[in-house]
Amino acid sequence: xxxxxxxxxxxxxxxxxxxxxxxxxxxxxxxxxxxxxxxxxxxxxxxxxxxxxxxxxxxxxxxxxxxxxxxxxxxxxxxxxxxxxxxxxxxxxxxxxxxxxxxxxxxxxxxxxxxxxxxxxxxxxxxxxxxxxxxxxxxxxxxxxxxxxxxxxxxxxxxxxxxxxxxxxxxxxxxxxxxxxxxxxxxxxxxxxxxxxxxxxxxxxxxxxxxxxxxxxxxxxxxxxxxxxxxxxxxxxxxxxxxxxxxxxxxxxxxxxxxxxxxxxxxxxxxxxxxxxxxxxxxxxxxxxxxxxxxxxxx
Amino acid sequence: xxxxxxxxxxxxxxxxxxxxxxxxxxxxxxxxxxxxxxxxxxxxxxxxxxxxxxxxxxxxxxxxxxxxxxxxxxxxxxxxxxxxxxxxxxxxxxxxxxxxxxxxxxxxxxxxxxxxxxxxxxxxxxxxxxxxxxxxxxxxxxxxxxxxxxxxxxxxxxxxxxxxxxxxxxxxxxxxxxxxxxxxxxxxxxxxxxxxxxxxxxxxxxxxxxxxxxxxxxxxxxxxxxxxxxxxxxxxxxxxxxxxxxxxxxxxxxxxxxxxxxxxxxxxxxxxxxxxxxxxxxxxxxxxxxxxxxxxxxx
Numbered sequence: 335x336x337x338x339x340x341x342x343x344x345x346x347x348x349x350x351x352x353x354x355x356x357x358x359x360x361x362x363x364x365x366x367x368x369x370x371x372x373x374x375x376x377x378x379x380x381x382x383x384x385x386x387x388x389x390x391x392x393x394x395x396x397x398x399x400x401x402x403x404x405x406x407x408x409x410x411x412x413x414x415x416x417x418x419x420x421x422x423x424x425x426x427x428x429x430x431x432x433x434x435x436x437x438x439x440x441x442x443x444x445x446x447x448x449x450x451x452x453x454x455x456x457x458x459x460x461x462x463x464x465x466x467x468x469x470x471x472x473x474x475x476x477x478x479x480x481x482x483x484x485x486x487x488x489x490x491x492x493x494x495x496x497x498x499x500x501x502x503x504x505x506x507x508x509x510x511x512x513x514x515x516x517x518x519x520x521x522x523x524x525x526x527x528x529x530x531x532x533x534x535x536x537x538x539x540x541x542x543x544x545x546x547x548x549x550x551x552x553x554x555x556x557x558x559x560x561x562x563x564x565x566x567x568x569x570x571x572x573x574x575x576x577x578x579x580x581x582x583x584x585x586x587x588x589x590x591x592x593x594x595x596x597x598x599x600x601x602x603x604x605x606x607x608x609x610x611x612x613x614x615x616x617x618x619x620x621x622x623x624x625x626x627x628x629x630x631x632x633x
Numbered sequence: 634x635x636x637x638x639x640x641x642x643x644x645x646x647x648x649x650x651x652x653x654x655x656x657x658x659x660x661x662x663x664x665x666x667x668x669x670x671x672x673x674x675x676x677x678x679x680x681x682x683x684x685x686x687x688x689x690x691x692x693x694x695x696x697x698x699x700x701x702x703x704x705x706x707x708x709x710x711x712x713x714x715x716x717x718x719x720x721x722x723x724x725x726x727x728x729x730x731x732x733x734x735x736x737x738x739x740x741x742x743x744x745x746x747x748x749x750x751x752x753x754x755x756x757x758x759x760x761x762x763x764x765x766x767x768x769x770x771x772x773x774x775x776x777x778x779x780x781x782x783x784x785x786x787x788x789x790x791x792x793x794x795x796x797x798x799x800x801x802x803x804x805x806x807x808x809x810x811x812x813x814x815x816x817x818x819x820x821x822x823x824x825x826x827x828x829x830x831x832x833x834x835x836x837x838x839x840x841x842x843x844x845x846x847x848x849x850x851x852x853x854x855x856x857x858x859x860x861x862x863x864x865x866x867x868x869x870x871x872x873x874x875x876x877x878x879x880x881x882x883x884x885x886x887x888x889x890x891x892x893x894x895x896x897x898x899x900x901x902x903x904x905x906x907x908x909x910x911x912x913x914x915x916x917x918x919x920x921x922x923x924x925x926x927x928x929x930x931x932x
Contacts (some may be wrong), residue, residue: 338730368756375674383723385761424682426770431637457667462684466765471725473772
């Protein structure tokens with residue numbers, strides 16, 4: 335069977351459980367970042383690699399600095415999803431030797447600008463040769479306090495589900511210049527008991543079922559409450575993907591306080607209660623059509 | 634100018650110094666691993682990414698488990714070069730959706746076996762789609778004690794230069810099944826004051842000048858002392874590359890003790906004093922012809 339027929343997610347759930355772990359590992363594959371213990375440090379070490387590929391995540395026409403920005407910001411968005419703080423990044427670029435140096439310089443300019451935005455130090459870079467599309471992997475290390483990191487799997491029954499910002503239409507421009515919700519995530523876990531969180535990279539239609547499944551729950555969504563971006567349909571808001579907004583679960587007891595505090599702290603960023611987590615039943619799992627899946631649908 | 638015309642090393646020295654660092658960074662690009670401080674931990678955090686590309690580091694005919702083994706062992710060899718201990722790995726695989734799942738499973742089997750050999754936990758995996766050659770980036774995090782990590786730049790004038798194992802001919806087979814010198818490196822820094830160390834991935838002809846330059850010195854090599862692998866010429870020992878042996882610098886005062894202890898501890902592994910570090914002069918820098926350089930010469 336080819337990889338495309340299987341799809342990335344199934345593939346990784348087949349392969350990864352058989353890989354070696356050890357006692358220092360708290361969370362491995364299956365969440366936004368890996369979470370591990372490091373040499374007696376009070377805080378936990380978070381690790382994440384993410385790659386972008388020309389023809390999939392950006393095109394030949396994408397300005398190189400914008401592609402670099404995106405390559406850095408995608409793993410940083412995974413840090414936001416866990417309320418982590420990114421600190422160090424390593425860059426691996428697989429690229430044809432025929433490409434112009436100027437392209438790579440411009441690409442690094444974008445990486446650089448994105449890293450600086452969040453005080454991330456780029457501590458290593460490597461290039462490899464390819465005959466195919468340019469591919470860039472960015473590996474990020476950082477931290478989260480033991481009581482402050484948030485996984486996907488902590489959702490509780492009847493939790494309210496919140497989404498930051500607006501959904502849909504990111505592919506037109508926003509996917510190249512988004513700012514991951516790191517500050518918002520850190521604020522959330524400073525003042526609220528966030529039960530579960532994920533970033534919306536593949537679209538609400540894929541990422542909400544993931545969060546619910548990880549929490550062993552199902553969900554109901556109030557379609558009228560979806561924060562649809564101007565000019566988009568509900569369908570686009572659900573399945574376009576690349577929103578890089580936060581989706582999180584919170585006890586309904588905390589809802590009023592959250593909504594009031596959020597408005598004061600982030601007056602220009604929408605926060606929408608889009609539904610809630612409910613007891614697991616198979617029918618609910620199909621409420622939302624899925625977002626795109628790697629290997630099955632290209633951009 | 635194209636990337637091939639420039640060459641990887643020059644390229645990175647042009648781009649990387651302009652990237653953001655911060656006070657937590659002790660060593661960044663330019664050594665085998667990055668070395669950083671992490672959240673008050675007594676030990677230092679070491680980070681390294683390395684990638685292998687089909688058609689460059691392995692071929693379509695390479696058994697998938699052997700390619701996976703190599704992909705993992707390359708960055709672990711960089712840990713050996715700094716006397717670090719690898720602990721966690723993230724895998725990024727950029728691969729065509731047309732590839733068979735069985736290939737990827739077998740590749741992961743090799744990654745897995747290599748990781749287990751050194752108690753490294755694979756904590757994350759990601760795949761991306763490409764129309765070109767398969768490329769795999771392995772990012773490793775681990776530690777070294779503040780007094781025990783070794784960089785390239787600590788060589789002192791008149792230091793003896795030692796090489797472990799034998800050099801040359803690795804491309805025939807050894808490049809696919811080598812075992813990085815992690816145990817040997819840790820033993821060396823436990824009992825000896827190693828001034829500078831590097832792993833021989835690009836060949837002695839490239840890596841020795843790197844160590845010498847980083848230490849702001851030059852070198853002399855006694856060609857008769859080179860540990861040439863059976864069936865190889867001196868030229869091959871110097872420039873084949875992919876030996877993944879250690880090259881290190883040590884005070885001549887410690888030589889006799891090292892040679893005696895090594896023989897007892899590692900009776901089956903050769904240890905050769907191949908030359909010494911000397912005052913920097915331009916003429917010495919050309920004693921050894923260079924190994925291969927990415928973009929300029931393909932394998």
